[in-house]
Amino acid sequence: MKKVTLVLLRNLSEEDKNYIREKIGKYTEIYFLDDIEPDHPKIRDAEIAIVSMARGEKTRKILSNAKNLRYIQTLVAGVDNLPFTELPRNVVIASNAGANAEEVAEFAVALTLTAAKKIVLFDKEMRRGIWRSDTPHLIRDSVIMILGYGKIGREVAKRLRPFKPKKIIGVNRRGFKDDYIDEVIKPNMLDKVIGEVDILISALPLTKDTRGFINKNLLDKMKKDAILVNVGRGPVIDEEALYKHLRENPEFTAALDVWWRYPSRRGEETFQNYPFHELENIVMTPHMAGAWKGFRRKLLSHALENVLRYLRGEEIENKVRIEDYI
Amino acid sequence: MKKVTLVLLRNLSEEDKNYIREKIGKYTEIYFLDDIEPDHPKIRDAEIAIVSMARGEKTRKILSNAKNLRYIQTLVAGVDNLPFTELPRNVVIASNAGANAEEVAEFAVALTLTAAKKIVLFDKEMRRGIWRSDTPHLIRDSVIMILGYGKIGREVAKRLRPFKPKKIIGVNRRGFKDDYIDEVIKPNMLDKVIGEVDILISALPLTKDTRGFINKNLLDKMKKDAILVNVGRGPVIDEEALYKHLRENPEFTAALDVWWRYPSRRGEETFQNYPFHELENIVMTPHMAGAWKGFRRKLLSHALENVLRYLRGEEIENKVRIEDYI
Numbered sequence: 001m002k003k004v005t006l007v008l009l010r011n012l013s014e015e016d017k018n019y020i021r022e023k024i025g026k027y028t029e030i031y032f033l034d035d036i037e038p039d040h041p042k043i044r045d046a047e048i049a050i051v052s053m054a055r056g057e058k059t060r061k062i063l064s065n066a067k068n069l070r071y072i073q074t075l076v077a078g079v080d081n082l083p084f085t086e087l088p089r090n091v092v093i094a095s096n097a098g099a100n101a102e103e104v105a106e107f108a109v110a111l112t113l114t115a116a117k118k119i120v121l122f123d124k125e126m127r128r129g130i131w132r133s134d135t136p137h138l139i140r141d142s143v144i145m146i147l148g149y150g151k152i153g154r155e156v157a158k159r160l161r162p163f164k165p166k167k168i169i170g171v172n173r174r175g176f177k178d179d180y181i182d183e184v185i186k187p188n189m190l191d192k193v194i195g196e197v198d199i200l201i202s203a204l205p206l207t208k209d210t211r212g213f214i215n216k217n218l219l220d221k222m223k224k225d226a227i228l229v230n231v232g233r234g235p236v237i238d239e240e241a242l243y244k245h246l247r248e249n250p251e252f253t254a255a256l257d258v259w260w261r262y263p264s265r266r267g268e269e270t271f272q273n274y275p276f277h278e279l280e281n282i283v284m285t286p287h288m289a290g291a292w293k294g295f296r297r298k299l300l301s302h303a304l305e306n307v308l309r310y311l312r313g314e315e316i317e318n319k320v321r322i323e324d325y326i
Numbered sequence: 327m328k329k330v331t332l333v334l335l336r337n338l339s340e341e342d343k344n345y346i347r348e349k350i351g352k353y354t355e356i357y358f359l360d361d362i363e364p365d366h367p368k369i370r371d372a373e374i375a376i377v378s379m380a381r382g383e384k385t386r387k388i389l390s391n392a393k394n395l396r397y398i399q400t401l402v403a404g405v406d407n408l409p410f411t412e413l414p415r416n417v418v419i420a421s422n423a424g425a426n427a428e429e430v431a432e433f434a435v436a437l438t439l440t441a442a443k444k445i446v447l448f449d450k451e452m453r454r455g456i457w458r459s460d461t462p463h464l465i466r467d468s469v470i471m472i473l474g475y476g477k478i479g480r481e482v483a484k485r486l487r488p489f490k491p492k493k494i495i496g497v498n499r500r501g502f503k504d505d506y507i508d509e510v511i512k513p514n515m516l517d518k519v520i521g522e523v524d525i526l527i528s529a530l531p532l533t534k535d536t537r538g539f540i541n542k543n544l545l546d547k548m549k550k551d552a553i554l555v556n557v558g559r560g561p562v563i564d565e566e567a568l569y570k571h572l573r574e575n576p577e578f579t580a581a582l583d584v585w586w587r588y589p590s591r592r593g594e595e596t597f598q599n600y601p602f603h604e605l606e607n608i609v610m611t612p613h614m615a616g617a618w619k620g621f622r623r624k625l626l627s628h629a630l631e632n633v634l635r636y637l638r639g640e641e642i643e644n645k646v647r648i649e650d651y652i
Contacts, residue, residue, distance in 0.1 A: 102466060102490070103464060103466070106439070106443070106464065106465055106466065106489060107443055107462065109439060110439035110440060110442065110443040110445060111443075111445065113432070113435060113436035113439050113440070114436060114439070114440045114443075114445045116436065117432070117433055117436040117437075117440075117611075117614070118614075119436060119437065119440045119445075119446070119609060119611055120445070120446055120449050122610070122611040122612055122614060123446050123609055123610045123611065125612070126603060126610035126611065126612055127603040127610065128595075128603075129595035129596055129597045129603070130593065130595060131588075131589050131592045131593065131594065131596060131612040131613075132592070132593075132612060133592040133593060134614075135617060135618060135619050136433065136614055136617060136618055137618070137619075138429060138432065138618045138619070139432055140428060140429070140432065158488045159488045159489060161488070162484045162485045162487070162488065163432060163485060164428070262457075263457050266457045266458070266459040267456065267457065267458075267459060268457065269454070269455040269456060270455055270457060271455045277452060277453040277454075277455065283445060283449055284448070284449045284452035284453065285443075285445055285448040285449065285452065286448055286451070286452055286457040286458060287457075288443070288444075288448060288460075288462055291461060291462060292461060292462055292463070292464045293461050293463075293464070
């Protein structure tokens with residue numbers, strides 16, 4: 001008997017569905033979100049589920065009925081939205097980390113440069129005919145720190161290296177270092193070096209440990225004119241602390257692609273819990289780092305490679321440590 | 327008898343003046359702009375003049391009385407503002423090209439990324455609480471062309487290379503190529519390849535030949551969603567042609583740091599001859615590519631190195647071909 005896979009992705013085109021069937025249909029019986037109700041008997045038999053972030057109501061209902069799931073593969077790198085406490089014990093969860101590392105890195109570097117060169121401010125004044133007199137920051141000779149140094153961080157470091165920064169410091173708990181950074185430190189050493197950092201880029205996932213990691217204490221130790229970029233997850237930064245810090249330190253700049261509050265659909269009006277949009281020293285983008293023409297197919301392809309590993313009995317990649325989340 | 331040098335730079339601090347004296351005072355008698363009126367007798371004896379862009383009225387008067395000038399050294403890379411027709415015949419002019427190539431390149435890459443990722447647009451909508459749904463461009467796999475490939479262009483290419491573009495094409499009339507670009511073409515071949523370009527970055531100086539070089543004909547041959555960045559000189563682009571092109575092609579984006587009209591001083595309201603500021607598909611900055619904390623001292627130091635070469639009878643660098651300008 002074939003294994004059963006639930007593909008719980010919204011808005012799949014027929015082309016996407018055929019692509020999925022072609023890739024894994026030989027090994028497994030596939031049910032798509034559109035074609036299955038939460039009480040469908042096959043859900044009980046399902047061994048594998050492929051989800052995006054698993055935020056949709058129907059997806060969550062189906063997952064809560066899938067009592068025999070053994071493996072969940074996400075399409076996204078950040079798995080913090082999964083309903084960890086409701087999932088069967090011993091289910092293996094794999095993220096899609098690395099699938100769009102290059103693209104997210106492009107966006108992170110773009111945010112860094114936009115903030116450093118004050119381009120949003122200059123543009124706004126030019127539209128009023130005003131030639132603002134202000135001084136852009138140089139990346140050359142600056143100290144760059146990448147929080148959560150991993151696949152995205154490495155691509156960021158590669159792209160910032162030719163700007164000749166003074167040094168690039170990676171931060172991760174494994175102490176993992178490669179040739180693109182000058183040194184690596186563990187998170188508990190951050191207090192000691194944060195004071196010399198000009199540009200802090202966070203690609204941290206949201207876990208029990210990282211929630212609120214960038215807090216008042218850390219911000220207060222930073223240079224007054226430092227730049228903070230976030231392409232990981234919003235709540236890694238303490239929202240109130242950052243808002244107050246930006247208000248009290250007009251030379252400090254934040255460039256954020258990830259947020260604390262999201263709209264339920266694009267186009268909807270959604271502000272944060274603090275009026276960041278009133279501040280001049282922030283660059284705001286609507287979680288766009290992972291989006292580009294055709295990005296979904298690339299994410300899907302990367303995720304399906306992992307599903308194939310599972311189906312063939314091979315070791316899967318990007319296993320999530322559930323204890324980081326509950 | 328010592329040679330006479332006129333240092334026609336505004337707002338020099340005592341520190342700057344001492345720096346200049348220290349560097350070249352051993353070889354030459356120095357007169358600063360502040361300390362000399364246009365009818366001062368020493369002006370007739372002057373052999374060397376150091377100027378910024380030579381746009382100031384007093385500077386121009388002094389230059390027109392300096393009938394025995396042999397060598398003019400500018401502080402800027404773009405010498406198009408010099409009063410070429412009023413200068414003594416056979417005067418040698420040297421620009422300061424390369425002095426801030428790295429810094430201008432940083433800014434050019436920043437403009438490229440800001441435009442590609444649509445950050446100004448996203449930011450504007452986020453401030454209204456709107457999560458705009460739009461797709462950022464990828465630099466990866468794109469075709470990049472650098473017009474006027476030289477010292478700035480090389481630094482741009484170095485910084486864009488790790489983004490893995492499909493190729494980087496340099497354009498210059500000498501056919502000069504290095505390892506940072508995939509191919510070089512001469513300007514007269516541009517028509518043949520412009521249609522495949524995703525990102526066109528101009529670092530062209532303004533000369534007889536380059537004025538209006540980016541015209542309607544060229545723009546019409548470009549991809550509808552291409553990006554045009556200008557950090558060279560404004561009038562290299564035909565202003566009317568670009569304005570109309572942007573209005574008629576909302577997917578085309580321009581990111582401009584250099585303009586057709588400038589204010590007489592910063593803070594003054596100055597619009598262009600066409601209302602670019604009303605367009606969404608443009609990123610506007612007030613000629614900031616060459617500015618950073620301490621930039622003047624670096625420009626001065628680089629220029630004085632050339633003056634020292636002249637004083638020692640060595641070959642000077644960055645000689646300007648006067649026939650390019652008159």
